[in-house]
Amino acid sequence: MPFTIAIIGRPNVGKSTLFNRLVGQKLALVDDMPGVTRDRREGEAKLHDLHFTIIDTAGLDEGPKGSLTARMQEQTETAIALADALFFVIDARIGLTPADRAFADFARRADKPVLLLANKSEGKHGELGAMESYALGLGDPIPISAEHGEGMGELYDAVSKLVPPADDEEEREETDEERAARPIRVAIVGRPNAGKSTLINHLLGEERLLTSPEAGTTRDSIAVEIEHKGRGFRIYDTAGLRRRSRIEEKLEKLSVADALRAVRFAEVVVLMMDAQNRFEEQDLRIADLIEREGRALVLAVNKWDLMDGKPGQISTLRRDADHWLPQVSGVPIVAVSGLMGEGIDRLMQAIVEAYGIWNRRVPTAALNRWFEGAIADNPPPAVSGRRLKLNYITQTKARPPSFVLFCSRADAIPQSYLRYLVNSMRETFELPGTPVRITLREKANPFAHKRKRPN
Template identity: 55%
Template sequence: MSFTLAIVGRPNVGKSTLFNRLVGRRLALVDDQPGVTRDLREGEAKLGDLRFTVIDTAGLEEATDDSLQGRMRKLTERAVGLADICLFVIDARVGVTPADEVFAEILRRKARHVILAANKAEGRAGESGLLEAFSLGLGEPLALSAEHGEGMPELYAMLAPLAEGFAEAAAAAEAPVTDLDVDEDGELADGASIAPTEAKPMQIAVIGRPNAGKSTLINKILGEERLLTGPEAGITRDAISVRLSWEGTPVRIFDTAGMRKRAKISDKIEKLSVSDGLRAVKFAEVVVVLLDAAIPFEQQDLRIADLAEREGRAVVIAVNKWDAEPEKSDKVRALREACERLLPQLRGVRLVTVSARTGKGLDRLHEAVLLAHDVWNRRVPTARLNQWLATMIEAHPPPAPGGRRIRLRYMTQAKTRPPGFVVMCSNPKDLNESYSRYLVNGLRQDFDMPGTPIRLWMRSQADQNPYKSRTKSTPSRLRKHLR
């Protein structure tokens, strides 16, 4: 089992910068203002030959009530209890503060192993703070500069003896494989497996507007208060991922920040949070668009669903806070009608009503996610496609611009994740968009592919001619006779 390192300390001492340094990527949001990090963010870190899980935590506040700062503190203390090693970070340029002394006492009681680090210790400005750190009674402080990478060899020397009892950490999660090639029989050309496994779980992103209940939903699926929640809108800032077995399916779920209209976003941190959420969509295989039952299908909801479709991800629409809805039967009919009317590019997308507070409907959400993932990986043999194409042409012939009817000769599936099809035709540039939509809607209905993005490319056989761009010339043997 991998060992876990939790980075803890007051706000704005450089915890997220150190986290990014250890994972080798800019995963955590970083800014000069304190309190940017709120949730627990995990990453796979490497330092020399050490491989371990590192947790970035919210800045420890002295609040102990049910306020946002108090809930953040409880979440951080929970991480301290779960971590194998705690890296307690202070600001060497500020020195030891009364808050540092309080948190040092907490770590002495709750943490298994504590390493004291004085960050921002580069140059002479941090020397006095480094000496003050001895007064905390946590051993010799480690001088670090997370921004410049100083002190990493010394950190390795302190971690290595503690890590001897732990196994190597697993590799970090990667972006999902998309646009898989398929052969003539509709099978994967490279023999790749698409079934979720413990090593490569299904990756799911939950996105939506602020205060739709994304973090509460994921906590209910997890069965524990893993993510920070509350009545305040915009609590989540980082795109946090958690791994679990959801009713027997290995999954990795990304909780994202609420996405408001661009014109309403003025805060720099919110811009970074939305950017992090968009990145999570690119890492997902299935995107759950979470709506608020009281105000569903706002313009921003439609933009978010369209974003997932343009990225080529499988989509599920989940309507939250269904327990508070009085007229359920009438409302669900109106929701399905609005979904078909407002999201024609995702016709047939699965719509599920859930309650993140009570957990009702989560079994149906799990089923919808599995079905959407299956359709996203759907493969159709070429023989069936061409039989289908002949019937579609007979029912509705393609247009005839200039009096010459476009001929659709051949069709095959070239990709999956999402399904992509190529149609060989006589003049693809003159084939209008409405006929392409006719074929896409037919594919959805006849091959049971509701709700998933479908890519359709029109190609001309002349495009594959390697001599198409060459000018005609007289053969050399004829030039001899013409002299």
């Protein structure tokens, strides 16, 4: 198990900024408004030659039992229990507050090594606040600026006493077996309050992610590792995606950008819809975005336990999906209940199958036979009285299946004919739901370099 450090402190002291600094990416949302972070978020940190797991947490705060604030506090307490050491962060510009003193006692009771970090220490005001922090009794403060990267050398010296340096190993190429053993990256997306976090909590068997009837509870894209029937998955819970015209607050814009980033880095994307309000305009927009990004798509119709159970409803779902999403014809669709745990096995199987199709390569001989037959059954149309000539097609890559079609006049081939080829390919090679890319390329004319003879 890697050495784990949890970042704790009251809200808005710069915990997420420090987290982003250590992982080398802007994974956690950062804003001046307190309380942006709600769930705990893990990342792989690197500090020179030190490698460890870092956990960003919600700001330590008090709230009535059962409230969202209280459950955020429980997430932080869980992170502390999982950690081997703690970064206790204060805002050096503001100085010590009663909340800092109260939560310093909380950190001491954890009975784990605690490093006191005086963040925002740049300038004279920061120096004074760092001096004040001696009163917490947590040892010498380490003045840092997470935003500007100051004090990282001093932080390294302190952390190196806790974390063993990484072994120097030469980088080697990943084998096919290791690649197959890697977890499938899955992003769960959808409109606000579709039940994304509830579904993931059921998969984990614990309330790892905060849920609430209030839309917009999830802000960061939180990644969790699960194993289902011997197969590993890395699942990203994301913020709900509303229409752009309805997004007004800066924080929601950041959350949406984080969700879209999760889609781009995922391999399979599960679009969750409410069973009672499915295939709304925003659902279709999200599905179209996923197809344009080239990700494998699975539709999950959640809250199925609230439906009346009339026969034929699953068949209706299939017809609706093919009607509203012709660009991903045959996309797998699963009825689930994240709250009751219904349909979970079918959903996970659909994810594995969609991942396999997304990685599929078509044998060249079979591709050529299909191509000749498709052209014979439906020849390309004539444009300006001239017949279009399609020479041959080849697959250039998978993830998603992508092909190059060599032809005589690429700009003259209508989109309707390309859709015919894609749909025929889906049916012939069993590529339901996954994006299929066909790029047109004009074949070079071998006689173009020869000049015409003078009369």
